[in-house]
Amino acid sequence: MDKSAEAANKTAEAALKNAENALKNAQAAQDKQITERFAKAIEQLGNEKIETRLGAIYTLERIAKDSKDDHWTIMEVLTAFVRENAPVKKDQKQESPKIRTDIQAALTVIGRRNSKNEHENQRLDLSNIDITGVDLIKANLERADFISSNLEGALLREARLQNAEFYDANLRSAVLSEANLQKAYLSGTKLQQANLYKANLQGSFLPGANLHLANLAEANLQGTNLSGAKNLEQHQIELAKGDRTTILPENLQPLEHWKTKVSPFKLQR
Structure with a gap:
């Protein structure tokens, strides 16, 4: 192999390595962004303002769509949110109140999830x-x-x-x-x-x-x-x-x- 061909090979190898590193860095940056979005949405789910809670629910829905790895975790978060905020009350004699807007929103998101990202035992x-x-x-x-x-x-x-x-x-x-x-x-x-x-x-x-x-x-x-x-x-x-x-x-x-x-x-x- 002549020197020009050898140099071309080294250049190609270096370019490939740089591309791999750039891809890893981009993935790490994306993972970090998803983690930050997820943490912020979880915090906002407990906010006293209904509009903030709704924003958090729809943010979690977007994350579930963007990241298959986080899909089931988000479904568990949303179902836990519903269980915590809309429990059956024992000895309830009066008629049940109208369903809360944020509870309806969480259930709507659950109901339109992509179940293909789930295992049969989930x-x-x-x-x-x-x-x-x-x-x-x-x-x-x-x-x-x-x-x-x-x-x-x-x-x-x-x-x-x-x-x-x-x-x-x-x-x-x-x-x-x-x-x-x-x-x-x-x-x-x-x-x-x-x-x-x-x-x-x-x-x-x-x-x-x-x-x-x-x-x-x-x-x-x-x-x-x-x-x-x-x-x-x-x-x-x-x-x-x-x-x-x-x-x-x-x-x-x-x-x-x-x-x-x-x-x-x-x-x-």
């Missing part, structure tokens, strides 16, 4: 919270735990609630029309007067759930376990879509066409 802990009347239309709440939470009158139309847990939760008068509740756990859930029109309950678990006056019209009950469900009447299931895998309370009878192996109704997606 679950949103939204247990023991009072979010009466919350608006979570079309929200992504897969693998969310609402154990013993109050969601009375909640708007959950077209929400994604696959594998969610509602054990002993209050969903009275909730709007769950066209919601996806595949493999959801609803044992002991209060569903009186809930609207489950066209909801997908395929493979869900409802023993002990109270379904008094719940609207099950065109709801998908294939593989649904309704054993021990309370206040469920024959006319309600006659409007639903089931098959031989649907498990009903002992006092109710499956429709004749449910006994065939394949349901005449198409599965909801």
Whole structure:
């Protein structure tokens, strides 16, 4: 190799090293900026001014989008914020107050997160919270735990609630029309007067759930376990879509066409 070629190689190697160092420095600067933004947002979440708390919530949302590594930490922060500021109050005799603006904002951010950045064993802990009347239309709440939470009158139309847990939760008068509740756990859930029109309950678990006056019209009950469900009447299931895998309370009878192996109704997606 002549001297000019050797010099060119050394120059190229030096340029490559400089580029690598510049990239490392840029990444370090970006990481530092994210850390500073995160720390400031956490501090502002405790501010007494509602506008400051809202700014912090949306800052955390932006960080979660910018940094996949921080996504789940931010979801844990937001769910903890909701649990701390909207707990179910024991022996509450009066009607629940209107949901706070910052609590609604935090839940909206959680509901539009990119769940692809999560592992299957990571679950949103939204247990023991009072979010009466919350608006979570079309929200992504897969693998969310609402154990013993109050969601009375909640708007959950077209929400994604696959594998969610509602054990002993209050969903009275909730709007769950066209919601996806595949493999959801609803044992002991209060569903009186809930609207489950066209909801997908395929493979869900409802023993002990109270379904008094719940609207099950065109709801998908294939593989649904309704054993021990309370206040469920024959006319309600006659409007639903089931098959031989649907498990009903002992006092109710499956429709004749449910006994065939394949349901005449198409599965909801």
